Amino acid sequence: MRGVSIFGATGSIGQNTIDLIKRAPDEYDVVALTGASNIAQLAADARTLNAQIAITADEAKLPALRAALDGSGIEAAAGAVAIEEAAHRPADWIMSAIVGAAGLAPGMAALTQGKTLALANKESLVCAGELLLQTARSHGAEILPVDSEHSAVFQALVGEPMEAVERIIITASGGAFRDWPIGDLAGATLDQASSHPNWDMGQRITIDSASMFNKAMEVIETREFFGVDPDMIEVLIHPQSMIHALVGFNDGALMAHVGPADMRHAIGYALHHPARRTLPVERLDLAAIGTFEFRAPDDIRWPALRIAREVMARGGLAGAVFNAAKETALDGFIAGHLKFTQMSDVVASTLEHMDASGGHIDATMTLDNVLHTDHLARQAAWQAIKTCQG
Numbered sequence: 001m002r003g004v005s006i007f008g009a010t011g012s013i014g015q016n017t018i019d020l021i022k023r024a025p026d027e028y029d030v031v032a033l034t035g036a037s038n039i040a041q042l043a044a045d046a047r048t049l050n051a052q053i054a055i056t057a058d059e060a061k062l063p064a065l066r067a068a069l070d071g072s073g074i075e076a077a078a079g080a081v082a083i084e085e086a087a088h089r090p091a092d093w094i095m096s097a098i099v100g101a102a103g104l105a106p107g108m109a110a111l112t113q114g115k116t117l118a119l120a121n122k123e124s125l126v127c128a129g130e131l132l133l134q135t136a137r138s139h140g141a142e143i144l145p146v147d148s149e150h151s152a153v154f155q156a157l158v159g160e161p162m163e164a165v166e167r168i169i170i171t172a173s174g175g176a177f178r179d180w181p182i183g184d185l186a187g188a189t190l191d192q193a194s195s196h197p198n199w200d201m202g203q204r205i206t207i208d209s210a211s212m213f214n215k216a217m218e219v220i221e222t223r224e225f226f227g228v229d230p231d232m233i234e235v236l237i238h239p240q241s242m243i244h245a246l247v248g249f250n251d252g253a254l255m256a257h258v259g260p261a262d263m264r265h266a267i268g269y270a271l272h273h274p275a276r277r278t279l280p281v282e283r284l285d286l287a288a289i290g291t292f293e294f295r296a297p298d299d300i301r302w303p304a305l306r307i308a309r310e311v312m313a314r315g316g317l318a319g320a321v322f323n324a325a326k327e328t329a330l331d332g333f334i335a336g337h338l339k340f341t342q343m344s345d346v347v348a349s350t351l352e353h354m355d356a357s358g359g360h361i362d363a364t365m366t367l368d369n370v371l372h373t374d375h376l377a378r379q380a381a382w383q384a385i386k387t388c389q390g
């Protein structure tokens with residue numbers, strides 16, 4: 001039996017992970033499941049999977065979680081510290097699928113076990129890539145990518161020498177607004193930004209796909225994960241979301257990963273790695289699909305891509321500032337304080353402000369410094385939101 005924990009179990013990635021685990025219940029010993037507001041889902045899954053412990057991020061919801069688990073013998077806990085502690089509970093395979101920088105500390109804790117971390121939480125690599133990788137190295141832990149593009153690159157690289165890699169191309173569907181006139185973007189509503197043409201994901205990443213901040217994060221994630229120069233990473237608009245990434249080699253070959261837009265593929269690959277097992281995903285009928293389309297991305301429509309390049313050039317803790325500003329701008333858009341197009345203004349001005357004040361971007365990359373810089377950047381981003389509101 002493999003010990004398995006799922007951080008962010010109630011979310012889109014968490015539920016897809018649980019779907020796979022439920023199909024082979026005898027193979028897994030479920031240790032910890034975590035969630036935040038959806039107590040009914042968390043408790044139901046903890047009961048079905050007979051987890052050791054269920055934890056909600058929201059301390060006010062602990063009584064409800066206890067009540068929902070009553071009589072099951074499953075432990076209940078609440079709060080960020082309890083989530084981090086649960087990441088120390090022995091498990092062979094740990095899914096990091098909390099959304100946002102809140103996933104960083106539990107991911108770091110999980111790596112100290114020296115086992116496998118399946119990483120969906122790209123924010124932790126953007127905020128503190130070097131720290132995460134260093135922690136993995138020093139504890140002999142393995143990090144496997146779960147983001148579909150990074151899983152695709154990882155698979156295209158199996159057996160290949162890194163020295164032969166010339167470029168890595170990650171694809172982007174273009175999100176909800178890829179065909180909108182640019183002048184209409186400022187008027188985009190929350191509902192419009194929350195519906196993705198191809199993927200069924202959590203609301204935050206769906207809006208980040210429309211703004212291309214998701215792809216901007218993924219460019220940085222690619223740099224961190226595969227250790228390549230930023231100028232070797234390209235973004236390609238591919239509206240069908242079936243080619244997830246391509247790796248270009250020095251002999252001119254491009255190895256493309258083609259698969260359905262179903263996260264259970266990437267999750268399943270990370271769950272069974274290095275084996276491949278049968279997965280319950282669609283088999284693509286390429287003759288029926290007929291054509292694959294590609295376009296170059298447009299920095300005017302999607303300023304996030306340009307900002308990501310600036311963040312990589314700046315280095316240090318710029319990624320932590322970028323992520324915190326992006327999360328805060330997204331909060332501002334969801335709350336109706338910002339227009340869709342103002343999110344990138346807030347991120348750009350927060351980066352400028354943080355660069356000009358206090359040397360926070362040049363601080364050593366420790367977990368404490370990253371969390372402190374994250375906190376300051378969120379404050380600066382709220383100021384920038386107020387300025388945008390006039």
Ligand code: NAD
Pocket residue numbers: 007008009010011012013014034035036037038057083096097098099100102120121122123146147148199200201202203204205263
């Ligand atoms: P989601 O919003 O559906 O779920 C997020 C999970 O995190 C939930 O379990 C929620 O309870 C928990 N959570 C939220 N705030 C928390 C906090 N402060 N502390 C602890 N837990 C908290 O998100 P998702 O779409 O499943 O995405 C999860 C992660 O996976 C993100 O980093 C996202 O970028 C990444 N990802 C998602 C997809 C996808 O298809 N959904 C694809 C690639 C990568």
Ligand code: MG
Pocket residue numbers: 147148149218
């Ligand atoms: Mg992705």
